[in-house]
Amino acid sequence: MSVTVRVPAKVNVQLAVGAARPDGFHGLANVFLAVGLYDEVTVTPADELRITCSGPDAAQVPLDATNLAARAAIALAGRHGIDPRVHIHIAKDIPVAGGMAGGSADGAGALLACDALWSTGATRDELLAICAELGSDVPFSLVGGAALGVGRGEQLTPVEVGGTFHWVFAVADGGLSTPAVYREFDRLTAGTRVPEPAASGALLDALRTGDTAALAAALSNGLQPAALSLRPSLADTLAAGTTAGAAAALVSGSGPTTAFLAEDGAAARKVADALMASGTCRDARIATSPAPGASLC
Numbered sequence: 001m002s003v004t005v006r007v008p009a010k011v012n013v014q015l016a017v018g019a020a021r022p023d024g025f026h027g028l029a030n031v032f033l034a035v036g037l038y039d040e041v042t043v044t045p046a047d048e049l050r051i052t053c054s055g056p057d058a059a060q061v062p063l064d065a066t067n068l069a070a071r072a073a074i075a076l077a078g079r080h081g082i083d084p085r086v087h088i089h090i091a092k093d094i095p096v097a098g099g100m101a102g103g104s105a106d107g108a109g110a111l112l113a114c115d116a117l118w119s120t121g122a123t124r125d126e127l128l129a130i131c132a133e134l135g136s137d138v139p140f141s142l143v144g145g146a147a148l149g150v151g152r153g154e155q156l157t158p159v160e161v162g163g164t165f166h167w168v169f170a171v172a173d174g175g176l177s178t179p180a181v182y183r184e185f186d187r188l189t190a191g192t193r194v195p196e197p198a199a200s201g202a203l204l205d206a207l208r209t210g211d212t213a214a215l216a217a218a219l220s221n222g223l224q225p226a227a228l229s230l231r232p233s234l235a236d237t238l239a240a241g242t243t244a245g246a247a248a249a250l251v252s253g254s255g256p257t258t259a260f261l262a263e264d265g266a267a268a269r270k271v272a273d274a275l276m277a278s279g280t281c282r283d284a285r286i287a288t289s290p291a292p293g294a295s296l297c
């Protein structure tokens with residue numbers, strides 16, 4: 001018997017970053033939006049814990065105990081006195097190390113799949129607590145939709161979304177390390193007063209009303225200067241999408257994926273074609289949001 005779970009990627013439509021805390025994490029006002037690019041995580045009983053991964057970026061995914069999917073299975077099994085002997089297969093479609101929470105998606109997916117396979121009876125709150133231990137983005141991968149994350153991004157409040165948004169994601173060659181991007185943020189802001197992060201009312205209104213033009217005007221990413229500093233070529237990708245008519249362009253989370261908001265599906269197709277022709281990215285993916293969180297297939 002196998003259990004398969006489908007889990008979405010995310011884009012941060014607002015990422016307000018505060019000063020580094022004593023524990024090294026940064027306080028955030030992080031508005032997550034789930035987008036319709038998915039990994040599928042399948043768990044099957046096996047003789048030992050084993051991970052496999054398929055998909056174009058599979059070679060970049062660690063297949064040892066550092067994989068967030070393995071860590072999720074071990075964490076759930078440990079709490080319920082279960083031996084985590086499962087084969088976890090990840091069918092990966094979310095760009096790796098791209099700022100779209102692909103690893104987090106696999107962590108949330110493996111957790112939900114193992115929970116169903118082992119019938120642990122864990123509550124939603126227990127699953128969310130395990131997600132928060134695994135990483136700041138993991139709780140959102142479980143819930144999907146849209147949410148405001150505070151603390152280090154793990155404390156979620158759902159956000160209403162009143163329409164469909166059309167996106168293009170330009171996948172860059174190679175990844176960016178999330179800790180390195182936060183370190184670069186610290187370097188760039190050293191000696192300045194970093195304001196307390198707060199959610200933007202205009203942004204939340206734009207999501208609630210499903211207004212693309214208003215969302216385009218309100219998008220912001222406090223990590224964008226750091227990602228551009230580490231990967232200056234991303235400016236060319238952003239410019240290529242804007243020239244092609246994107247309503248807005250920004251770096252997705254810690255990057256290096258760049259995100260382009262489009263008026264509708266036809267505009268998204270045009271932006272994606274122009275990005276591919278520009279030679280400034282490895283791939284251009286079209287997706288809509290919001291998308292549901294981790295769900296059993």
Ligand SMILES: C[C@](O)(CO)[C@H](O)COP(=O)(O)OP(=O)(O)OC[C@H]1O[C@@H](n2ccc(N)nc2=O)[C@H](O)[C@@H]1O
Pocket residue numbers: 012015024025026027028030099101104134135136137138151152153178179182253254
């Ligand atoms: C950039 C974002 O993807 C935006 O949603 C997240 O803030 C990153 O979330 P994540 O990948 O789940 O990150 P974690 O696994 O929790 O942390 C990895 C590293 O990122 C940095 N980190 C992460 C979250 C946060 N609020 N402050 C940080 O400084 C820390 O150096 C941490 O050691």
Ligand SMILES: Nc1ncnc2c1ncn2[C@@H]1O[C@H](COP(=O)(O)OP(=O)(O)OP(=O)(O)O)[C@@H](O)[C@H]1O
Pocket residue numbers: 060061062066067068069090095096097098099100101102103104106107137175176178253254255
């Ligand atoms: N299941 C997984 N899939 C991909 N990477 C994983 C996984 N588990 C652990 N990793 C490690 O995590 C690193 C970051 O990969 P991931 O795809 O999660 O980045 P990301 O999308 O930038 O994350 P985020 O947006 O949450 O900061 C990878 O380089 C890899 O070493």
